[in-house]
Amino acid sequence: MPRGARAHVLELLRHRIITLQIPPGAPLSENELAAQLGVSRTPVRESVILLAEQGLVSVVPQVGTYVAPLRLSDIASAQFVREALEVASLAEALDKVGDQDVADLRALVAAQRNAAPDAFFPLDEEFHLRLLSISGHASAWRAVSHAKAHLDRARHLSLPLPRQVDVLVDQHEAVVDALAQGRAEEATDALRTHLRKVFDDVAVVRQQHPDYFVDDPA
Amino acid sequence: MPRGARAHVLELLRHRIITLQIPPGAPLSENELAAQLGVSRTPVRESVILLAEQGLVSVVPQVGTYVAPLRLSDIASAQFVREALEVASLAEALDKVGDQDVADLRALVAAQRNAAPDAFFPLDEEFHLRLLSISGHASAWRAVSHAKAHLDRARHLSLPLPRQVDVLVDQHEAVVDALAQGRAEEATDALRTHLRKVFDDVAVVRQQHPDYFVDDPA
DNA sequence: GTCAGTCGGCTACCATACAAGTATGTCCCG
DNA sequence: CGGGACATACTTGTATGGTAGCCGACTGAC
Structure with a gap:
């Protein structure tokens, strides 16, 4: 073999x-x-x-x-880890970002707009990895990726909806815009909003497939 | 077996x-x-x-x-992950901390003062785990622990020095004090200072055992 | 009908055997 | 003396065998 x-x-x-x-x-x-x-x-x-x-x-x-099974407490935990890491990275990236970085990010956003829903996943991953790379913490991607796996799984059924993808791309663009203009608070807020959208998606999936979820242990 | x-x-x-x-x-x-x-x-x-x-x-x-081998880039990456997670957790903990939490933390700090250098390690772990628990993100301990492993390894040779342990305990106390009094910025700054002490320790170890380290790949 | 006991089949866990590739030391040759 | 081919002793990767324990269904007694 x-x-x-x-x-x-x-x-x-x-x-x-x-x-x-x-x-x-x-x-x-x-x-x-x-x-x-x-x-x-x-x-x-x-x-x-x-x-x-x-x-x-x-x-x-x-x-x-x-x-x-999908546990809400696990999802919240994964979200906490991912948000803490990506936001901290973005805060550092504001001081280090260069023109080439912004151009690369914009190219990724454009590709995401024209991509079929199935092709969005890898482009999304590359976008967030790129954000980490700007601050020089690409090696933290493993930790982010592990957390992201739980989140992606929990919301996977809601992603094929084209409308959802459009919202995500808009949020990506908002992050890039604020980053390019050096607006720190606006950038981190935009990223937080983007990342926390997962909770809405999870709520949708939970209605479609309540059997996938289990209640948190008291 | x-x-x-x-x-x-x-x-x-x-x-x-x-x-x-x-x-x-x-x-x-x-x-x-x-x-x-x-x-x-x-x-x-x-x-x-x-x-x-x-x-x-x-x-x-x-x-x-x-x-x-010990790579400075790995150590920096682990430090970034740990700091981002613990600081984010502490920021949330400021709104949720109760009297019992503070009492527990103070008891831990007291135990650390009276502990032999060999017994400090588990008490240190419990202290930081406790900080995570206050904000309700104890499940993020796994990610912190993985990062912490690299840091503890890199500074392990510098810990047996009793003087070093005293400094760490003082820093723990400073975090607890600021947390108990609800001083947000002071608490997070104290925690950051505490966590970043690892870089000083690593520098010491690097002098003692330069053969344990390798240069970062260009 | 109900419940206790037993037996069969399944699981993951650990141990062992085989395969394939790499580094090294040695021998022979130039 | 220097260099190259080869045999050997390792390494990890994969395949397979055997064991202990849990679960469920079936059976038999009450």
Whole structure:
């Protein structure tokens, strides 16, 4: 089997979980996945362990592993982490941003406007990674990405709506405008508003699929 | 072999790496570790994979696994993540803090004053976790902890000095005082100062053991 | 009908065996 | 003496086997 089976399996599982192709609460059998993907149990198991570390699956010894259900407390926690990191980065970026950075960001926003809904996801990721890079903290992307995974999963069903994407692109543009003009408070406020839109999206998804959610443990 | 070998091995390796019992750059053989710890390669390997995900070790396929060297860029990145999260949490905590919280924090600070240098580490962790809990974002501890691991490792050699510990406890007290009195700016500034002390400690360690460090990739 | 006991099948966990690639030390040749 | 090819001893990656424990369905007694 190919030499990088684990990376392949991990990426595939992660994608399927985030896009809700595998719904929250669904059981994951190591044997079944191994057979289905044409690899042995080892790379599958190692991928599952990594996904568990990231909180995307929950493994119960001797019982089974399940895709983590959507918990509002987890979503709030992930949002806190992401917002703290991106806002702190943006505050530093205000002093360091250059013309080339602004041009790159505007090009990304333009691409997002013309992109099909399916192509929006990677462009969105690149936009936020770019924001981190300006302040020189691109290496914090891993932490942001881990948090973002939970948020993207929780709102994934609401994204295909073209209207939603338009709103997001407008918010991106507002951040870039304020950043380019050096308006600190306006920029961070715009970013906060943008990031917190996830709560609205989650509320929509929650109505469509209440079975994906579980109540927070008291 | 004991049930839960992976958790045991992972905790042990992590501790040895953070405390520099295993120095940066040292090779880690899965076979050797398995024999030394009396378990098979499987739990060792799974632990190594998790440590690699956290950036504490670097595994080169078909060549070897090495404890990650100390990179100043990694340390700066970890510091950025930790500072952003803890400061954001503290800002929210100012509106939510109760008398019981302050009492608990003061008790922790008192315990830190009377603690032997070796016992300081867990008390320090509990203090910072407590700060997160006040704002209701205790679940962000995992992200903080991952970042903190790199910082603690980089300054571990400077901590046994009793004088250093006294300074840290004083800084803890300053944060608690400002938090109890509701002085927002003073509290966050005190926390920032406290967290950034790591750079001084790292400079000391760097002089003692320049071989543990590598230059940043240009 | 109801409940206790048991048995079968499933799970993840740990151990082991095999495969494939890399670095190194050695030997031979120029 | 210097350099290159090769054998060997490692490394991690993958595949497979065996074990302990949990869950559920079935059975039998009350």
